[in-house]
Amino acid sequence: MxxxxxxxxxxxxxxxxxxxxxxxxxxxxxxxxxxxxxxxxxxxxxxxxxxxxxxxxxxxxxxxxxxxxxxNQAVVEAVQTQMEKGSTFFLNNESIIELAEEVCSAVPCAEMIRFTTSGTDATFQCLRVARAYTGKDKILKFEGGYHGSHDYALMSQVPTLNKEFPQPQPDSAGIPKVIAETVLIAPYNDIETTESIIKKEKDNIAAVIVEPVQRIISPAEGFLKQLRELTLKYDIPLIFDEVVTGFRLSYGGAQEYFGVVPDLASFGKIVGGGFPLAAVAGKKEIMEHYDGALHQGNSIPQTGTLNGNPIAAVAGLATLKQLKDPxxxxxxxxxxxxxxxxxxxxxxxxxxxxxxxxxxxxxxxxxxxxxxxxxxxxxxxxxxxxxxxxxxxxxxxxxxxxxxxxxxxxxxxxxxxxxxxxxxxxxxxxxx
Ligand SMILES: Cc1ncc(COP(=O)(O)O)c(C=O)c1O
Structure with missing residues (x-):
């Protein structure tokens, strides 16, 4: 004992x-x-x-x-080697570009990628780029879903009241009241209620965001596929928050595992090998809103001191290399x-x-x-x-x-x- x-x-x-x-x-x-x-x-x-x-x-x-x-020995060695070569540059560097290619080859929805430093920022960026792309404001998330600690995410994650859908309950003090007006809440694994909310709000919804496996709740048979069909029917970008599921359920994440491809996905945790690195990835047409030259007046500045940090990149690459073993x-x-x-x-x-x-x-x-x-x-x-x-x-x-x-x-x-x-x-x- x-x-x-x-x-x-x-x-x-x-x-x-x-x-x-x-x-x-x-x-x-x-x-x-x-x-x-x-x-x-x-x-x-x-x-x-x-x-x-x-x-x-x-x-x-x-x-x-x-x-x-x-x-892990290989991760430690990769990090030690990179440390000797410099810790951060604020500039494109070889390792982060290699990681960009690796994620985009592995993840079905990922045609382009931008890096950031936390899963919270990755989901925030997904929502913002979906808004820039659609020109709409509202997002639909699922009751109990966790997408980090920004204002839009902390809505009905751990509600104490059985509020009527789609009303949100903010999970934190300090969130401006107006934010709640932009978030719709639906019950996970209930496609009928989700569709009835989308039908009413279709002209205002910029994105539907879902954890493919919501915390510890697996998707019901067909739920993710139906959600994909529904969002295509109403022309709403679908975001998979793969901060937990990415490179965990399978190498291509939940979208590969369940065979359902969203428009955008957020990554964190495994992809940075234990260092502060996260990413937003998705369709080129949407991701190009990060390019100011292509979308003048409708683009997203995404400056971040540690974006694309090479130490995190080499730790992520060393981790993914071992996960690639069948x-x-x-x-x-x-x-x-x-x-x-x-x-x-x-x-x-x-x-x-x-x-x-x-x-x-x-x-x-x-x-x-x-x-x-x-x-x-x-x-x-x-x-x-x-x-x-x-x-x-x-x-x-x-x-x-x-x-x-x-x-x-x-x-x-x-x-x-x-x-x-x-x-x-x-x-x-x-x-x-
Ligand atoms: C599904 C999901 N999304 C987003 C986040 C936020 O990530 P971070 O803690 O890196 O900000 C988490 C964190 O646990 C998460 O589980």
Whole structure:
């Protein structure tokens, strides 16, 4: 049985400083101190370590980018080599152009690409370029969908009210009221309601944005295809937010995996190999609005100090190179299938009502008896039980994040066996 070390003096000191200098004592990424759990010292392969000397098998993997595991040798070497040659230039450079070609060859919708530094900015850019292209203002997003932390994205991501569609509920203070007038909300996996909203607003909608796998909710059979047909019928650009799914579900992302090609897509996480890099990619006709010479009076300036950063580019290229190995995606999916089954079996063994939901490469457990098709189904999950389960896992040396487990290629058979045992033990203790 794993014995977690008590908090060391060093970790305690560090936590005190975090509480003193950072609001809520954190980076904004974890909603509570409990969720944060510990202070990271370092990571290597499938594990991360805290300042008290504890080791954890990591299913957070930096919220998704570290699909090869931490400090992957080839990524480290690529970054070290680039560091010697300069860190950033604000100019076209060989590595970022190579990455542009790689993404455009891999991703079905990507005829052209622009780089930025966060998934938040990538989805923001997708919406802006769709507005420039259509000359329209409104966007339609799905309830519960997350597209980063800009004003248009933080609408009905975690609504507390069952507002009538398409009314949005802002998720944050500080968003001008007028923004809510430009965002329409539809229920994920419900094509009829989505069509009825689009029909009424078709002359005002600049884009429909969707996470192909919405958080941990997989698309219902045919939903993405129907959404594609619907947006084509009403001549509205369709955006896939592939910040999570890009290079994860398959090398060409969710659009390749599900065989549905959008007009635009946002990328982040994996594409930067653990460095701040993200991208907006899509059809030439739309992307050319970034070219002021071609679209005078209707173009988008997209200046950014770190756009196309060469260190991020080489880290991304070194990561993609390893993902191109045909064995990579079968391993990711097989690992996920095994862990999902073990998680379901553990709950069944102890007669705990739960759903295992999401893709093989990114999924979670929801403590509910309801099949999960949309945000409102997800909201029926017992969050106290989930926190208890996550905490039980943490105390056995497994970092099972608050809202989803990410698979990585660094996981060993031993890690997987340990995780399966921890699932079973944690399930046995859930009723205590
Ligand atoms: C689907 C999706 N879109 C956008 C973002 C925002 O990306 P970033 O955190 O890099 O701003 C995230 C972040 O988790 C995401 O999951």
């Amino acid at each position: 794993y014995n977690r070390n008590p908090q060391s003096k060093q970790e305690k000191n560090s936590e005190e400083l975090a509480n003193k200098y950072m609001p809520a004592g954190n980076l904004g990424n974890m909603s509570s101190k409990f969720e944060q759990g510990f202070i990271v010292s370092h990571g290597k392969g499938s594990k991360i370590y805290d300042l008290s000397g504890n080791e954890y098998i990591d299913y957070l993997i930096g919220s998704g980018p570290m699909i090869l595991g931490h400090a 064995a990579a995606y079968s391993k990711l999916h097989e690992t996920g299938i095994k862990l999902k089954k073990a998680l379901a079996d553990s709950m069944q063994q102890y007669e705990i009502e739960a759903q295992i939901t999401g893709d093989n490469t990114v999924f979670d457990i929801v403590f509910t008896n309801k099949e999960i098709k949309n945000y409102r189904d997800l909201a029926t999950g017992n969050s106290a039980l989930l926190s208890k389960f996550n905490n039980l896992m943490l105390n056995q040396g497994i970092l099972k994040p608050g809202n989803k487990l990410y698979m990585s290629l660094a996981l060993t058979d031993e890690d997987i066996d340990r995780t399966i045992n921890a699932f079973s033990y944690s399930a046995s203790k859930l009723r205590d």
